[in-house]
Amino acid sequence: MSSLLATMHLATGAMAVDQGALEVTANNVANVNTPSYSREVPVLEESTPVVLGNLTYGTGVKLGEVHSIRDAILQLRIQQETGQQGQLNAFVSAMNQAQTLFAAGTGDIGSQISNLFSSIAQLSTNPVSISLRQGVLTAASNLASSFNHIASNLSAQRSSLDLNVAQSVQQVNTLAQQIAGLNGQIAALENIGRDASTFVDQRDDLINQLSALIDVSEIKSDSGITLTTSNGTALVTDTRSYSLEMQADAAGVQHIISQGSDITSTINSGTLAGLIQVRDQTLPGLLNRLDTLAAGLATAFNRANASGFDLNGNAGGDFFSPPSAAVAGAAANMAVAITDPALIAASSDGSAGSTGNLANFSAIQNQTVIAGATPTDYYANLVFNVGNDVSNGTAELQSAQLVLQELQDQRGSISGVSLDEEAANMVQYQRAYDSMARVVTSINQMLETVIDMGTT
Amino acid sequence: MSSIRVNPYVLSDLLADLNTTQRQADTASLQMATGSRINKPSDDPAGAAEMVGNAAQTARADSFLRSIGSINGLLQAADSTLGSVVTALQRAISLGVEGANGTLSDSDRADVAAELSGIQQQLMSLANASYQGEFVFAGTETVQPFIADATSPSGVTYQGNTTTNTVQIGENYALQVNVPGSQIFTGPSGNVFQSITDLINALQTNNNIGGAVTEVSNAFTYVTGQRVFYGNAINQLQAQHNVINTDKLNLATAANSISATDMAQAATAFSQAEIALNAELAGISRISQVSLFDYLK
Numbered sequence: 001m002s003s004l005l006a007t008m009h010l011a012t013g014a015m016a017v018d019q020g021a022l023e024v025t026a027n028n029v030a031n032v033n034t035p036s037y038s039r040e041v042p043v044l045e046e047s048t049p050v051v052l053g054n055l056t057y058g059t060g061v062k063l064g065e066v067h068s069i070r071d072a073i074l075q076l077r078i079q080q081e082t083g084q085q086g087q088l089n090a091f092v093s094a095m096n097q098a099q100t101l102f103a104a105g106t107g108d109i110g111s112q113i114s115n116l117f118s119s120i121a122q123l124s125t126n127p128v129s130i131s132l133r134q135g136v137l138t139a140a141s142n143l144a145s146s147f148n149h150i151a152s153n154l155s156a157q158r159s160s161l162d163l164n165v166a167q168s169v170q171q172v173n174t175l176a177q178q179i180a181g182l183n184g185q186i187a188a189l190e191n192i193g194r195d196a197s198t199f200v201d202q203r204d205d206l207i208n209q210l211s212a213l214i215d216v217s218e219i220k221s222d223s224g225i226t227l228t229t230s231n232g233t234a235l236v237t238d239t240r241s242y243s244l245e246m247q248a249d250a251a252g253v254q255h256i257i258s259q260g261s262d263i264t265s266t267i268n269s270g271t272l273a274g275l276i277q278v279r280d281q282t283l284p285g286l287l288n289r290l291d292t293l294a295a296g297l298a299t300a301f302n303r304a305n306a307s308g309f310d311l312n313g314n315a316g317g318d319f320f321s322p323p324s325a326a327v328a329g330a331a332a333n334m335a336v337a338i339t340d341p342a343l344i345a346a347s348s349d350g351s352a353g354s355t356g357n358l359a360n361f362s363a364i365q366n367q368t369v370i371a372g373a374t375p376t377d378y379y380a381n382l383v384f385n386v387g388n389d390v391s392n393g394t395a396e397l398q399s400a401q402l403v404l405q406e407l408q409d410q411r412g413s414i415s416g417v418s419l420d421e422e423a424a425n426m427v428q429y430q431r432a433y434d435s436m437a438r439v440v441t442s443i444n445q446m447l448e449t450v451i452d453m454g455t456t
Numbered sequence: 457m458s459s460i461r462v463n464p465y466v467l468s469d470l471l472a473d474l475n476t477t478q479r480q481a482d483t484a485s486l487q488m489a490t491g492s493r494i495n496k497p498s499d500d501p502a503g504a505a506e507m508v509g510n511a512a513q514t515a516r517a518d519s520f521l522r523s524i525g526s527i528n529g530l531l532q533a534a535d536s537t538l539g540s541v542v543t544a545l546q547r548a549i550s551l552g553v554e555g556a557n558g559t560l561s562d563s564d565r566a567d568v569a570a571e572l573s574g575i576q577q578q579l580m581s582l583a584n585a586s587y588q589g590e591f592v593f594a595g596t597e598t599v600q601p602f603i604a605d606a607t608s609p610s611g612v613t614y615q616g617n618t619t620t621n622t623v624q625i626g627e628n629y630a631l632q633v634n635v636p637g638s639q640i641f642t643g644p645s646g647n648v649f650q651s652i653t654d655l656i657n658a659l660q661t662n663n664n665i666g667g668a669v670t671e672v673s674n675a676f677t678y679v680t681g682q683r684v685f686y687g688n689a690i691n692q693l694q695a696q697h698n699v700i701n702t703d704k705l706n707l708a709t710a711a712n713s714i715s716a717t718d719m720a721q722a723a724t725a726f727s728q729a730e731i732a733l734n735a736e737l738a739g740i741s742r743i744s745q746v747s748l749f750d751y752l753k
Contacts, residue, residue, distance in 0.1 A: 113512070353621070416463055
């Protein structure tokens, strides 16, 4: 049979366990607002029973471990979705800036093209009027400035995206260093069988932040985790981190170099992917189409002007400065070549009052002079593409946000601290503690009875 | 106990909803303020592209209307000038008929011839009429079209050319806006200056005055015929003015259906968003920070 003292021991042990469990509850409540904190639960286990003769006595309870509740697969999905969101976010916010340049208004390229053709139509009602001729030159130079303005804006945006890329790379490097450091601390604790969940929570948080910047694959090993980008470039192996470096190419665009190889175009998720997509593909694509439009218009106008005679009866020269053989830069450098209004070649036969050649100018608006499209159609298509990019990106971003929200909810339902639950646990542990204390009191009285047995 | 655990952190969801609702309210109020539901290309990419085409067509319609306004003045001026020419020729004919009367003395006929010389000069000035500083009957030249020339049988020489100008007053609709002076005043079947000169000569020599009057009368008929061109052109301008105004109305209707804010809808969306916003705010403020802890004594 068991002894009173053994029972006393069992009771005080159980009280210690309840106290420990209460401590876990307190810690959970304390961290209720800590981001990426995973709630912990005390794992209570029966102590090894004692067998005396044909009876088996329980020896109470022990605190097996304090266990963090987390779902590794869910964590991984959150990382992926965070990366997706980071990429879309960068894309949409950059393109939102770009698309304002193509919003309909009084100064957009579409209206400027219309203004130029209107001014030519006006000139056809009185071809010798210098003020109407000046009107044509003003409209043409407004159109050229619109092209210049938009092209330089898009280029400036590319440069500022370049800065953003550099900043994001710096953040990636800092995060990789911190994660490598945490890897070391986690390994050190786990090697001696201790709970490292605090550091694991922190590391999850940092990996999440890293995923928002760049695509991250996670490989678990015995001594920690290895993080690589999706094409296998290592960012962190155990306690070592590898810095990404920046290198400007001939055009001054920053490339991302990892251990000697250029990984710029392989990054496919996170803010960096979005920034690089806009910087290296979307904006250059837009600029290229603007250049095509500017070069096509300039060439068509020059051809029209050359086919007639100016106010002085001379054959017409270039209307716009001729675009160089390469289309690149046509929008940025577009300029009106003539300053003397008399040099507009309105006449088809050299007589000053003829408007015959103006029909050649007016006809441009119906000719498929820009890559198989009329100027207005080509510009309309450009506007459609810009708008479509942003609108698709925004829709994808919204759905990515919903998915992420849902995943966060799931994570919350698994790992989040519920105050109700913790309060119930607290009551439960407190009651158990109280009961055990009552047991101790009873045994104490019983012991007193035993001691008194000798004296009376 | 195996009930499904719920996410205890409700605030982040609510804040995300709040954000969405706020955006809906902003969009609706912007649409109401601008009157357009396409305020940037991404609002409706296809609609934005259609609006580019619509704006270009509207601008062309406007420019046709402006052209119509501008050349209307020119055509009216030419028409009324030719009206004066016709009147002058009528007077010349009646003077010629008067001069053909055999009872007139030589000095009477000389008086008639002198008056005809005045008419000749008036005709000269009419043929050199200008509108806004430009000669109306010089073809596409900018020089004075008719000058007196004693070496010419008709007494004048035409310095303009025979080119005509056209002005676009509609898609694929180019209206001829001038007739060269040579065609109007010195046509083969009716030469204004030649006929008056011949009549003056006939009166002075009292020879074949009737034939000369017939010649002037031919010129009268011919110029009247030429004047019809301007009358027609003015009619076409007016007709085209109406056509383009109808086009503009259609374009505006199309633009409206592409991009105009449906005010009722936007207002409803706005007030719905506002109601949702209030409800969400009230909800957030009430989500109690109450937990079981508050009930433990």
